Amino acid sequence: MSTITIGIDIGGTNTKFGIADRQGNVLFQDKISTQAYADFAEYIRDLSARIKAALPANQNLLGIGVGAANGNYYKGTIEHATNLKWKGIIPLAEMLKKEFNVPVIVTNDANAAAVGEMVYGAAKGMRDFVVITLGTGLGSGFVCNGELVNGKHGIAGELGHTTVNYAGRHCNCGKRGCLETYVSATGIKRTVYKLLADHLEPSELRGISFDKLNTKMITEAALRGDIVAQEAFEYTGRILGTKLAETVVHTDPEAIFLFGGLSLAGDLIFKPTIKHMEINLMPIFRGKVKVLPSGLQNQAAPILGASSLVWNYLEKATSTGGSPVLMPR
């Protein structure tokens, strides 16, 4: 009999879901369109049916982990998500529990990535670290004393909305100059466009529209020697590194992991990030904090991140003598 968990990653476009074991083997994975469902109950019915059809006959299902933007760990809900059709407060854990009758753990996608890194990835055995997810925006998850930091209101780790420049770029959150307007897939695009506007250098990126431009194109251009693309990475890494020097003195992590599109550019992003973090660090921290690529850089990462919530929660419950419940606290 296989002991398994279900991981679900609810994105604005698609919902990825799968079945994983404690070793991080993904036994099954699939996806459905999130935006195709205006009705949340219908979405849960279809999603549950797809998962049930895939469950092995002889299994021990321990729980379901869900990563979702605006997922609330304490309430098991999705609240006022700006990128989903379902408005208000969605009782996600409650409805999944009705379908599967196992514990359901909900958190935001970056926090799920942090727990995934601890359970399956490169942070195994670490008790203090930070994960930065570089996607359309910039998410982050903090682990301190071996535990995910959710915070009082379940919204810890919004590093993407610390400020780089108080008179800077406009952000979706309503503020200006937020870190994610510079450091993210969208941020580096904005930087490329700023560089193309300010300078005269020829660049292959001059032929690509803002809508079509993506991180992969910028990375490939930089590797081919395109000066504008290279400078865009340098600029992005400088801003990220400078900000990480601030973050480090808060919780003194062993490592900071970079996950997602931008982090796949390797040295192009890591070198300036590390350089500017070290320059700006308080001296007693210098040389102590590693900046590393995530150990979960693969297609199944969102499923593993979500699935890891269950293993992490069960292991915590066992170590303190408690028993798993629907909503952990």
Add this chain to the structure above:
Amino acid sequence: MSTITIGIDIGGTNTKFGIADRQGNVLFQDKISTQAYADFAEYIRDLSARIKAALPANQNLLGIGVGAANGNYYKGTIEHATNLKWKGIIPLAEMLKKEFNVPVIVTNDANAAAVGEMVYGAAKGMRDFVVITLGTGLGSGFVCNGELVNGKHGIAGELGHTTVNYAGRHCNCGKRGCLETYVSATGIKRTVYKLLADHLEPSELRGISFDKLNTKMITEAALRGDIVAQEAFEYTGRILGTKLAETVVHTDPEAIFLFGGLSLAGDLIFKPTIKHMEINLMPIFRGKVKVLPSGLQNQAAPILGASSLVWNYLEKATSTGGSPVLMPR
């Protein structure tokens, strides 16, 4: 038989020590000169003798907590303290354990203040909060998930060395523009002197030398309507509030407590701090995070902070089935 702990606060000038019970009653307190002892072994002998003479005849001594700048929680040492005569790595916990044969918990003074707030002060029952200590410098202690955050290297919570202005005031740490060069007893003095230099307004502070000027004088002048003193508080609060808006999105605390000299100025410092924190917060955090005065604003606070380390550690050890040891991890 009374169940008690010993709290020791090692400052550059004096060492305060005392005996406390679980309710925060300080049964005894005294101090000796730290700087009078060039030899650490002699210091420990005299300190121990003074404490032993004060111990009740019929007592149950549970442990010793020590708060010290550069105190290392993991090793029980004081390491390379710039404000002490004892150089290198001082085996503080080991030597105190030889004298008293009870567990000894060492951490830095701001972390001790955070645990003190949780055990005895205004953070009772809170699981996620931050304490900012405003003394000569700016210290901070973070509690997440009900546990003090020490970090990988035992140096978490150095908020005083986040950057306000990369071309700003010179800091003892070697960087420029650190928060504590603006927000601390020393910081507000520097601000008063900057205002006196830049502006023409008459001020009673024009008659006081830099060496003599202190927070109490600035507070009293502000309360008497001195425009320069008032503007100094406004400026200090603006910088602190703006920076706290950054800190909040890291760990999502329930409250931020201000402790020490500057915080005793009440509305003069709290009003601009709260105002500028709220203005600069990411919208989903607005109105959620309290900024409050410490519940330990009294003479015995350093002793209680240090003493609380023992209660906190014993209670944690009990709840997880472990037993107290010299060095917790």
